Amino acid sequence: MAPILILDPGHGGVDPGGGTNKLFVEKEMTLAISLYQYRRFQELQIPVAITRTDNDTTLSSEARTALVRNSGARCCISNHINAGGGRGSEVIYSIHASAALPRLIKDELEAAGMPNRRIFTRTLPNNPNLDYYYMHRETGSVETVIVEYGFADNPLDAEKIQLDWRELAEAVVRAFCEYAQLAYRPPAPSAPGSGENGDMPEWKRDAIDWMYEQGLLTTEDWRRQPDQPLPLWAEAVVLKRLYEKLRTPG
Numbered sequence: 001m002a003p004i005l006i007l008d009p010g011h012g013g014v015d016p017g018g019g020t021n022k023l024f025v026e027k028e029m030t031l032a033i034s035l036y037q038y039r040r041f042q043e044l045q046i047p048v049a050i051t052r053t054d055n056d057t058t059l060s061s062e063a064r065t066a067l068v069r070n071s072g073a074r075c076c077i078s079n080h081i082n083a084g085g086g087r088g089s090e091v092i093y094s095i096h097a098s099a100a101l102p103r104l105i106k107d108e109l110e111a112a113g114m115p116n117r118r119i120f121t122r123t124l125p126n127n128p129n130l131d132y133y134y135m136h137r138e139t140g141s142v143e144t145v146i147v148e149y150g151f152a153d154n155p156l157d158a159e160k161i162q163l164d165w166r167e168l169a170e171a172v173v174r175a176f177c178e179y180a181q182l183a184y185r186p187p188a189p190s191a192p193g194s195g196e197n198g199d200m201p202e203w204k205r206d207a208i209d210w211m212y213e214q215g216l217l218t219t220e221d222w223r224r225q226p227d228q229p230l231p232l233w234a235e236a237v238v239l240k241r242l243y244e245k246l247r248t249p250g
């Protein structure tokens with residue numbers, strides 16, 4: 001059965017992508033987002049394909065667009081993280097396509113807490129009849145949308161992506177289902193890839209609860225990624241709070 005949608009994790013292999021910072025590498029974050037969406041579309045029984053499934057695969061622009069062009073899919077979502085100074089998501093679509101899907105993606109990402117910077121099309125400087133981005137220009141009749149989830153070099157965007165990339169990925173799943181008029185169900189709490197931790201051992205949960213009871217951690221977001229390391233600044237905050245606590249008992 002031909003896929004309705006093909007997902008494209010941006011970059012990969014020797015190309016890490018520019019949307020990289022101290023928290024994540026673009027090619028790895030776009031793969032995590034894409035694999036999450038891939039599993040979710042499968043759960044929803046929506047035929048889906050993907051251009052790469054590991055971080056070692058290098059795809060030339062020719063190979064990548066050929067995969068999309070020959071996939072038989074109606075749509076392609078190409079996942080990226082932006083860089084270069086800005087705040088919020090961007091959705092880029094073809095000059096030959098409508099803004100309907102980009103608008104839904106923008107709305108759903110906003111609802112998931114990521115502001116939108118713009119949705120736009122862009123043409124080649126020397127040819128107003130051709131798309132600027134090869135993912136639009138070389139993917140034939142497939143309706144390709146490039147989603148930039150936020151700016152790696154903006155601290156607010158970067159932290160939001162690092163903490164909530166599953167929610168942002170899910171927002172795009174919701175938008176696509178709405179656009180293609182396919183039945184959408186939210187992820188089951190313990191579904192694989194949903195980011196929940198239904199089977200976390202009690203001793204882990206107790207230890208995490210203790211951090212919150214003691215006021216060492218206050219942001220609820222950390223609870224959702226119990227197996228992820230804290231960034232250095234957050235560790236510093238925890239240690240500082242502990243130090244203050246020990247200096248002023250009671």
Ligand SMILES: [Zn+2]
Binds near residue numbers: 010080
């Ligand atoms: Zn990119």
